[in-house]
Amino acid sequence: MNALLARPLLAAIVLIGFGAIPLLPLPDFWITLWCYIGLSSLVAIGLVLLTGVGGMTSFGQAAFVGIGAYTSAVLTTRYGLSPWLTLPACLLTTGITATLLGLVTVRLSGHFLPLGTIAWGISIFYLFGNIEWLGRYDGLSGLPPFSIAGHALIDSRSVFYVIWLVVLVAVVLSENLLDSRTGRAIRALRGGGQAAESFGVATHRAKLVVFVYAALLAGVSGWLYAHVQRAVSPSPFGVNAGIEYLLMAVLGGSGHVLGGVFGATVVTILKDHLQSLLPKLIGSDGNFETIVFGILMVGILQFARQGLWPMVLRLLPAPPPVKVDTSAEPLPRRPLPEAGAPLLAVDKARMQFGGLVAVNDVSFALKAGEIVGLIGPNGAGKSTTFNLLTGVLRPTAGSIKFLGQQVAGLPARLIAGQGVARTFQHVKLVGTMSVIENVAIGAHLRGRAGVIASMLRFDRAEEKRILREAAAQLERVGLREHLHKPASSLALGQQRVVEIARALCLDPAMLLLDEPAAGLRFGEKQQLAALLSQLRAEGVSILLVEHDMDFVMKLTDHLVVLDFGQKIAEGTPAAVSKNPAVLEAYLGGVT
């Protein structure tokens, strides 16, 4: 069978088979269970995006479900609105709450967010339980069911379709989102997002987007829940429920949207069985399933941190690789300054860490179309200088002008916006993403498609152009045959070259390379030198930190030598190599 058709065909069979479930002569109980699986799936999908893809976590998703459910409960019972009409209100209340909470927490490092979510999960639970207007711990009851053309969807067989239709839409929208410009930015958040930030991704905003999106999915689940259950009370929205949702996401598999649905299915069915089995075994009533759930959670983290869905995926036909359309219109290029024009001017840049002066009033300049090498022994301040230029560090004093504009102290993503691209000394690629997707992050600033456009696939024309650019840059650096491999499968030297391709995708006026030749073999170094010379000929200016003297001497037009944070010499490679101060620094004084 045609491999390209295998997946859509499988999907169609699964969908039709699934849609037939309510028509089968199964006990009602099973249909109801599947309805609850659908409701949980929505929350779990959001958590997969948040945890598995974005590298954040929330134990408070149940609270968002609660906010959605209570919003609709109040509007339908107290104001007589139709359940269909309350959806925008549910989205609004969960969205606003999530935005406020997100604004507070996304700037914090990883573990404060989940801690915060537990705390507000508890407060919201007690809030529901103590407000008279929301019926205190008894909640609100007598909610109207969904109805279509006067026909009330009370029976679980009819409401099944409503729930799973919503799940289907959520799956499609989420998959679309991940496979887009915004999606790549979100996927690049894992590992701190410093690389993404250097290519213009506003990482705080990307975190907020995925946090709010996950909350909205939970809110929709709550909205459905309210009118399926037709009553709301605080208990299903407590922290324990929040932990169970997270278990679904962890068990299903981080990074796969369908893993969320899978996790929700396994956990919901397991819970049902455990709740009837364990009390009999133990001889008293209680929520003993938490014992098993806890062990399951720790076990998954110890033995299968990627969750169980990847194991299922291995049995399915492989997804087709990202399609590259070479006929797509090329992305517009930025005008490059004329060769010889002043490009970068560093004037008395200074970086002090407490009493340590890592960079001590260093000044140098770079003209368009030049390759300048920044060299010096270990601890000379090269990397710190690099970090000042790229906005990772804010200089204590001094000025850094790029194309006449002051960039000292600007955040990395704004410096990237000026046309400065960089590579990292310690490679920063997202190992699970394919090489071409990693490189496409470099072109982030050359696209503009947002979240909604991505989810609705309005971004396809632009996406084609971005992928074409990424493929072209990979071909240029000689990695064409590795386009679709996961980045982590490449050798370290190749990964460095991938970083260069990513930097080229920004269409840079200046390229900053941090030890690009480290880990390359002789032949690869020659290819790299040839590539850099070619880029220079095209008008791209390059500043590189490098330890391989042979490489530097042959390639650069100008050298700046640092030692102990100070510039000790600069000039042509030939002049610098005879400079006594440089010899002293490198060889420790030949007497």
Place this chain on the structure above:
Amino acid sequence: MNAAIALFLMQDGVINGAIYALLGVTLVLVFTVTRVIFVPQGEFVAWGALTLAAFEAGTTPGTAWLLLALGVVTAIADVLRGEIARTPQALLRAGLRDVVLPALLVGLAVWIAPQKPPLWIAGLLTLALIVPMGPLVYRLAFAPMADASVLALFIAAIGVHFTLTGLGLVFFGAEGFRTTPFIAGVFPIGPLPFKGQSLVVLAVTAILLVGLWLFFERTLLGKALRATAVNRLGARLVGIPTLLTGRIAFALASAIGALSGMLVGSLTTIAYDSGFLIGLKGFVAAIAAGLASYPLTVAAAIAVGILESFSAFFASAFKEVIVFALIIPLLVWRSLAARHTDEEEE
């Protein structure tokens, strides 16, 4: 509200705050040494109180059997993982430590419980039963993934919390208990009457905090723990076994948790799931201190205690809402103070 009520609420708040301070300090300790955000700390609090209550009632506490089960399972898991070498000596040593010792403690508990031991013996036995659980939990759940991200360790900690809460329900039932105070009676100090137990709480907290300070400042082991907290890899390179420091941190966590439980047991009713909320209030304090500073944690914990007792007076239904919602402004403050440099996490 008059001055007397205010003073009384203040006293109440400081005493609860002292407990939160102990828990908050332990949470900071465990986090800095092992990077585990140890949510299950609260379970040790509940078990401390419930175990003591069981001894007072003359029944064998379920924690005894739990300790034995935990020891056996951990020993088996460590042998399977190769953490315990498969040599006769190593197996014998592990067997003595993880199986025979817990079994002896179970025997002691079964023998002593019906005789309704004096409070201090019951207290010591409670500690003996619960303290070893800390290192066992560490070996079973966290040591095998010690190099995972903070996030993964945190999720695992939540898993452990889930399991331990469920086990607490199995072994102690859903009913709440109160223990008798270590010192009964009420003592007037200045204008205020103090319960004997309140004085015990304050004294024990002060002694423990000073003891911890001495441990970290004056002993080699304490310094090793601090070194691990500052730089795990560096500590390992100079020969500090990070597995050992992890176990010690967890032993301190279970010890302080159980002690706190025995202290609050006579002040409030404790059920199998009460520990979670008590522990989380310690967390609110620890977060206020950025999960880093001990003195700040203590100060924040006292503040949390006072806030709690005043909100219990003014809006008792919203007590928990107020205390936990406090975390939001705290996070705002942390987030404004935070420098964005978390790049090594994966």
